[in-house]
Amino acid sequence: KAGVTQTPRYLIKTRGQQVTLSCSPISGHRSVSWYQQTPGQGLQFLFEYFSETQRNKGNFPGRFSGRQFSNSRSEMNVSTLELGDSALYLCASSRGDRAGTGELFFGEGSRLTVL
């Protein structure tokens, strides 16, 4: 079956701009989580959505937001981009029975570079 699909794979933005990243989970998966990966901080949890509701949120500023649609697809948005937002953004999906207890399926990520 098709895996988790993230678009775009690569993008370059300048400081102050905003960006929207998209994630299509595996068919039948209702939970989508987002993680930020940087060389310095490693993998950090951003947020998790289940049935269009944000179920959990990591320790990130309000510039980071997300949403989930009725078909379980998810988007995350970063406004007023800063250089430190340059990272690989990974999306993961699961059936939704509390993702922390089960296997997360990850996409290949969206690599954001902020100049």
Add this chain to the structure above:
Amino acid sequence: AQKVTQAQTEISVVEKEDVTLDCVYETRDTTYYLFWYKQPPSGELVFLIRRNSFDEQNEISGRYSWNFQKSTSSFNFTITASQVVDSAVYFCALSEPLQSTLTFGKGTMLLVSP
């Protein structure tokens, strides 16, 4: 608060050597889950194993084996007879029950040379 420590930043071995990746975790919960993920250069994290805190049995899957010891809060991963295709970054992670988030270690980069 949960914490996962992978003290080895990078390990280099020659093909066919055995290698062990260390993982030490901290949690106040008695029920929790431990994971190992592999991240090849393509970027996606590939699930390798999940262990719950009540199951301390070691597990073997082909060339991979995992040693879970609650007494030392460790969940180590051993690759036997390493191969070049094993080259990747390996992450250990921890989650609590009813939580939908994973706390990851900083990862260990494994380089296997021919």
